[in-house]
Amino acid sequence: MTRHLNCIVPPHILDRLAESSDAAVREAARQTLLTTARLRGQREVRAGLLGVSAPTNGRRSVFDCRNSTRLSDAVLVRTEQGHASSDRSVNAAFDGLGATRQFYLEVLSRNSIDDRGMRLDGYVHRGLRYNNAFWDGQEMVFGDGDGVIFTDFTGSLDVIGHELTHGVTEYTAGLEYHNQSGALNESISDCMGSLVKQWTLKQTAEQADWLIGPEVFTPGIEADALRSLKNPGHAYDNDTFGKDPQPAHMDDYVDLPDTDEGDNGGVHINSGIPNHAFYLAAVAIGGYAWEVAGRIWYQSLRASTPTTDFAAFAATTISKAAELYGVGGSQQTAVREAWEQVGVGTTAARGGAKQAAAVIPPPREELVRQFDELTAQVNRLRSELLSS
């Protein structure tokens, strides 16, 4: 049902404000657009939704944090239609966001992270000597590295694909980020991140390196990558890091506490097991990994739930392989054997179809109050903007 709603601030003004170089203005406009979408009776949208009046089709924006850790301090430095920057990191982030967007669109027919054209925002030069990159639910954030162990994280296409895929998982299965569901969450990101790179380079499964983040280390560090889907446990072995702790088989599953110190039950550790299953399936099937294995895994992700574990996901992939390519076909056989090789037994996927999440909107009165409050804030900011 669509309700007619007269807005104090016209949507086209909000759209313009949502593009503002002032982060506070931009954020206020976003929140107002979000609230108006809810009031109009549209289905629940994520906080990152913009441009309610028109699809954005994954429009990219890159912001420079200028070494601040607060994204609100960042300045807009490149837009979808804008010129290339003189800053290599800006351009690398822009290109990586674009490659990932195009992969999802052209290979998996998915329109950006949320399948509704969600904007793709990247924030580079976050913090000082920051050795990480992450997706925070709305945007991707990149560090420059300390220059001793790590270098600029925008330089790794599979890292960018990995992080944006966390967003895809959030909008599909919603795999909880701990224990086996969390390791699956990490694995899906590694698998898709690797596929983004393979697709961009047009590499077959045999040609691909199946490494995650080989470019993030400085030249002096002896390490192949952060992780290897082809050889879990062998991405690095040196005095600085010790040995890669990833297992390749369920017999070596690492039981870790579900705490920060325990990597939430080893989500970055035990992901090696489903990672290796994906690699084995892809190589057994042959050709380009994104064409068959990638499709099977993606459809299985869409059919999974927040608590799906290894066995349930394996069962789903076997089922999806049959659904897509035929019962008893070579594809299904390859998938089944891959899981057997990593020691994951399969359980019948209970209620394998993802149940629709219950959407419980706040009371109408609260929404109206929030909308009035935000509209007043946007009007104040608009006045300041026009008078400056």
Place this chain on the structure above:
Amino acid sequence: MKLTLAEHGGLAAGLRLGRAPLVVDLSTLPDAEVRQLTDLLSAARADPAPSGSARTAPDAMSYTVTVEDGGSQEVLRGTDTTMSRAFAELLDRLRRLAVRGR
């Protein structure tokens, strides 16, 4: 006074798992450095992260700074998505000063 920095999670979480935390023993630092570090520590204390701010974003990192002074111990926590500017500056300084703990 001794400050210990432990880092958790992140894209490279596997590398960090089991690594000894970074340790800064103020008794080994020049006076000027000690003053700057204690100023950063005071600023971080005064601007804490919101309570209950667990690391919610995949691959975002969390940090624990343990302050040992005499017989007392204090813990400051922060995450990539919620840390204050002061906490970020404290982290950066500790990383540059620290040696890997044993």
